[in-house]
Amino acid sequence: MDGSNTHPGLQSLYAEMEPHSLYPLWEVLHGLVTPTPQSAAAPHLWSYAPARDYLLRAGDLITAEQAERRVLILENPALRGTSAAVPSLYAGLQLILPGEIAPAHRHSQCALRFVMEGDGAHTAVDGERAVMRPFDLVLTPNWQWHDHGNETTKPMIWLDGLDVPTVRHFETSFAERLPESAQAQAVEDDQSYWLYGRGLRPFRGSTADRRPARQPLFHYPYQDWRESLAMLARSAAPDPHLGHALEFNNPADGGPIMPTIAAHVRLVPAGFRTQPRRATDGTVFVVVEGAGSATIDGRMFTLHERDIFVLPSWNELVLQADTELVLFGFSDRAAQEKLSLFREHRA
Amino acid sequence: MDGSNTHPGLQSLYAEMEPHSLYPLWEVLHGLVTPTPQSAAAPHLWSYAPARDYLLRAGDLITAEQAERRVLILENPALRGTSAAVPSLYAGLQLILPGEIAPAHRHSQCALRFVMEGDGAHTAVDGERAVMRPFDLVLTPNWQWHDHGNETTKPMIWLDGLDVPTVRHFETSFAERLPESAQAQAVEDDQSYWLYGRGLRPFRGSTADRRPARQPLFHYPYQDWRESLAMLARSAAPDPHLGHALEFNNPADGGPIMPTIAAHVRLVPAGFRTQPRRATDGTVFVVVEGAGSATIDGRMFTLHERDIFVLPSWNELVLQADTELVLFGFSDRAAQEKLSLFREHRA
Amino acid sequence: MDGSNTHPGLQSLYAEMEPHSLYPLWEVLHGLVTPTPQSAAAPHLWSYAPARDYLLRAGDLITAEQAERRVLILENPALRGTSAAVPSLYAGLQLILPGEIAPAHRHSQCALRFVMEGDGAHTAVDGERAVMRPFDLVLTPNWQWHDHGNETTKPMIWLDGLDVPTVRHFETSFAERLPESAQAQAVEDDQSYWLYGRGLRPFRGSTADRRPARQPLFHYPYQDWRESLAMLARSAAPDPHLGHALEFNNPADGGPIMPTIAAHVRLVPAGFRTQPRRATDGTVFVVVEGAGSATIDGRMFTLHERDIFVLPSWNELVLQADTELVLFGFSDRAAQEKLSLFREHRA
Amino acid sequence: MDGSNTHPGLQSLYAEMEPHSLYPLWEVLHGLVTPTPQSAAAPHLWSYAPARDYLLRAGDLITAEQAERRVLILENPALRGTSAAVPSLYAGLQLILPGEIAPAHRHSQCALRFVMEGDGAHTAVDGERAVMRPFDLVLTPNWQWHDHGNETTKPMIWLDGLDVPTVRHFETSFAERLPESAQAQAVEDDQSYWLYGRGLRPFRGSTADRRPARQPLFHYPYQDWRESLAMLARSAAPDPHLGHALEFNNPADGGPIMPTIAAHVRLVPAGFRTQPRRATDGTVFVVVEGAGSATIDGRMFTLHERDIFVLPSWNELVLQADTELVLFGFSDRAAQEKLSLFREHRA
Secondary structure (H helix, E strand, O other), rough: OOOOOOOOOHHHHHHHOOOOOOEHHHHHHHHHHOOOOOOOOOOOEOOOHHHHHHHHHHHHHHHHHHOOOOEEOOOOOHHHHOOOOOOOOEEEEEEOOOEEEEEEEEOOOEEEEEEOOOOEEEEEEEEEEEEOOOOEEEEEOOOEEEEEOOOOOEEEEEEEEHHHHHHHHHOOOOOEEOOOOOOOOOOOOOOOHHHHHHOOEOOOOOOOOOOOOOOOOEEEOOHHHHHHHHHHHOOOOEOOOOOEEEEEEEEOOOOOOOOOOEEEOOOOOOOEEEEEEEEEEOEEEEEEEOEEEEEEEEEEEEEOOOOOOOOOOOOOHHHEEEEEEEEEEEEEHHHHHOOOOOEEEOO | OOOOOOOOHHHHHHHHHHHHOOEHHHOOOHHOOOOOOOOOOEEEEEEEEHHHHHHHHHHHHHHHHHOOEEEEEEOHHHHOOOOOOEOOOEEEEEEOOOOOOEEEEEEEEOOEEEEOOOOOOOEEOEEEEEEEEOOEEEEEEOOOEEEEEOOOOOEEEEEEEOOOHHHHHHOOOOOEOOOOOOOOOOOOOOOOHHHHOOOEEEEOOOOOOOOOOOOOOOOOOOOHHHHHHHHHHHHHOOOHHHHHEEOOOOOOOOOOOOOOOEEEEEEOOOOOOOOOOOEOOOOOEEEOOEEEEEEOOOEEEOOOOEEEEEEEOOEEEEEEEEEEEEEEEEEOOOHHHOOOOOEEEEE | OOHHHHOOOHHHHHHHHHHHOOHHHHOOOOOOOOOOOOOOOOEEEEOHHHHHHHHHOOOOOHHHHOOOEEEEEOOOOOHOOOOOOOOOOOEEEEEEEOOOOOOEEEEOOOOOEEEEEEEEEEEEOOOEEEEEOOEEEEEOOOOOOEEEEEOOOOOOOEEEEEEEHHHHHOOOOOOEEEOOOOOOOOOOOOOHHHHHHHOEEEEEOOHHHHHOOOOOOOEOOOOHHHHHHHHHHHHHEEEEOOEEEEEEEEEOOOOOOOOEEEEEEEEEEOOOOOOOOOOOOOEEEEEEEEOOOEOOOEEEEEOOOOOOEOOOOOOEEEEEEOOEEEEEEEOOHHHHHHOOOEEEEEE | OOOOOOHHHHHHHHHHHHHHHEEHHHHOOHHHHHOOOOOEEEEEEEEEHHHHHHHHHHHHEEEEHOOOOEEEEEEEEHHOOOOOOOOEEEEEEEEEEOOEEEEEEOOOOEEEEEEEOOOEEEEEEEEEEEEOOOOHHHEOOOOOOOEOOOOOOOOOEEEEEHHHHHHHHHHOOEEOOOOOOOOOOOOOOOHHHHHHOEEEEEOOOOOOOOOOOOOOOOOEOHHHHHHHHHHHHOOOOEEEEOOEEEEEEEEOOOOOOOOOOOOEEEEEEOOOOOOEEEEEOOOOEEEEEOOOEEEEEEEEEEOOOOEEEEOOOOOOOEEEOOOOEEEEEEEHHHHHHOOOOOOOOEE
């Protein structure tokens, strides 16, 4: 709106309308319908080492049971008070100490866990345990019972990624706690990985077809995705804007892993620099291997193993790999595609 | 979280972490993951008469072209500063005076128009005009060019419903203006109503199949929906929780009218009182005919023709019809169902 | 296979294998996997007048109840013994005399009825009557109870189109008869036309949402489709290969009217001659209005009102309208698209 | 139809109508619309040893190139002349001798290959080789270029399963030969197995996303499915009617492997006898391991390794495992489900 709406009567009209909860669109339209996305979030990087230290200190001060979930929220510095990493997603670092369990609950929110360190703790989903190894991806889809336990001798730390802000936006949060802290074990560990994760599924209508039809698979082991990524890197040229990139796939429908969250991994070969790319999905990245940099709308972040950084919507990303760089990322692309909102631009 | 997390070391940990943008989940978890939805919105009713008066005064003070869109926002009093009627939806009253046009643009936001008064102005979508009559529903789906014009001799007022807050949440707003203020007329008025709106569609692959495949229909005339609603009321008992209720249908997929917004109409027979019902979708209602009341979480609103009221997520609604009551409503149910978030409860 | 497989040992091998039900592919491969479709069907036209005469004579000789369905099969002369009009579809002319009922049954086969003459008889589907007028399209989708009755004073004749040969091909025929000859009337006549046929549907989960979710609409009146076709003809240039053509749409999914059968109407303006077109679907046409000709792979058929003709798969069709020509057609395109088999070629 | 349609006038009516290609439905209705499926096929078993002998003899008498495909058709003895194993499916045993290639072509028909013996030959699909090992499943989906080659020192034999009769039924056969006998190698062997077969897929829109979106995966190795089947057998009770059964899954949509054909494997524990089950899909089985019997509508077939047998539509199957019995099966269930025709009954 240009400066021409300066008719003296307008201000008194505004004042009269306000008690009626009526406001002039033309004074705010430019901020509501922008020509391109103007993210409220800032690009930001959390170094792993200090975050880990704080998390372990929290482990001394509060029990997993007291906390329900002992997690440090990675809140975007430009979104203070929202508990959001980007406006639609939440990220946190969770610690389970040896012998602890995080009690069983379920909720409308979809969650993923990406293992940062530790080996052998478990996430149980509807009575089935996924045994968690470094850089495994484990899902706890919405409204499925889940708990976590660490029967190993070392602390277990993973990144939690949830759609908390999106469920809040739509005001659709439901949650329940199981009276017992852990679920009864219903089937063999990682059964659904074997039954759904390899181009197979239980015969439709058979007694073995026990997982929810739309969300049967919840464990994507590092060993598998790293091997596939290596195969891709060995056998094809990198995509100029992405490097070598693989998405995690829901075998029930060929779509993203959960209704609101998509996840992927990528490998940028040593010495490779990606062409600039923008996309509307806000993304949280974990550096799995290697060193290099991420330049986000002109601001450079140096990357080290296990660092976590966020790429806000429509910010331009350029990745530079000094050594072979492997990243894991999750974003709200799943929701955006369902709502016909996703776009990308490759320069 | 109970009161037991009072270890003295916690506060100093929090203070140290804060500069690193790290925060304890356990202090806020109860607000992030609630057992049931706790809407930030308030139930609210806008009487039509005063809103209409303000809108006509705005018509004296600012031109449609100056305003780009001359609209009074119906902002929820509990959501001050957000331009939202419920957290995910925007609603406004738009005025087009005789001889005016609202210039052509397109944007990522989906919009619906529900005609409150006036007869014969038009909304043009991608070169095709829908001629707007009282209580018609007209869509301007995302990224389709649209303008409005009033070649009649009377003011035209309609309710705008948009997913502005949802597009803002996902940070995916794109918009463009056409250099010319109105689009060239490409086809006969309301052609797509005749070609897509009656159990038909152009032969796949034929030259007549010109509308976007996923969003071909954009005009749902009052005459049609009112007649169907009357037929339903004549031939069946009312649903105890809804009265007689019909949804608007996208004939391209059998789903709601747009990816983010669903709309429906209902008729409550004179003397009928609905059973209490809660649902997670926030809904904006227009009173089309009749008189009665809406009781929302125990708070009663008296209903008159053309009044507009909002029902926040998970608030309990009871409708009482003194005379035959006809309502139009739109909500974010479309988005919620796509994201597996929708729930309802019928008492 | 060329003539080189003349090794003398082959014939004795063939003779030895035959008792084991083993046969050489290379002797028949050219017939099993052809470069283009080689239809077993012939193009053929049935003049309406003589067919009608035979049908009325059958009406004198056998009752509707005796016959279960009093129908003359339009069998393709090149497919003797198969009861098929084209290899995947059946067509017949059914007669219901005043006062008669065709008893209630249901079966796996999908059926459509296209009214040739008479006005006011009914088809009842799951307790709801569609009142049949000339050139109306009425569906009896698979496994829905249906009967027919004629309470008027004149004979009623319609064309039946079924997927009988396809159900036979897959060997999936189930059928049941209702103990009573007619179903009890459950709802008002044509209720589902009003509730599902005009860009609406009953509110999901409401008591009015009684029809099967995937097949709610079963009556497409002539009055509607003819008006839309006229609108199209008035407002656009004809498609060079089709004329003006509209498909019947299933509003539950935006696809064809039934899982195995698609149907459409087209209007060829007086004096217009279509460009040659081939498609893989075998099609049965009815001449609704006008006069002209259909040239099928070079063979010309003169068209008069109510004549019925078949276009076999991949035969080239050219339509010539002497006066404005209106056709109804149904084909197996629905099944072919679901199985990724459909193709067309426009010369 | 009972005996009451004996009116003397009927026969002369029939005689008069016949030249007009008009026939009385009531004389054939009972055969067209049956209360339950009456399969034209017979249950049948082919012992592997003699079939293999004939195939090797054919290898001496005709070259792969002469034959285009050197295959013995397993024709159902009750369907003589149709080249069909069950009415909708074709099965054959193909032999590729060391050094041979089966030249490149593509066609509308979908094909699967199930390896019976030999190790290391390949099927190339659109320039990518799948290296074939015993009991691997390899697909050549419709209209994808494919050839086969054997660079090992031993004969390679596999079972071909195709939808030839279904493509014939719909008259939609297209086929082309590549001028060169083999395709150029475009990517590393089995690349798509690594990129699509393990809960992953190339990042949407990246240069690595080269396979057809709806049919990306075409190699399902024995090693994977056998291991998953063993896991299932170890961790759950067998389904009473199926034993332990896993379907092959298309990761692009969660459906069967191809639009017309579904495939599965099952394991019946030693000593287990399945409860009787009927289903409408005609199925071709291969005995992969073990010994036992299949009783089909009361007729018992003794099973040995590599034997092939067919189960016609709606025939009752009981499996008895003497030793642990592992079967591979493929059927037309995929097509039947798309056309809403599939049913099963478990006694």
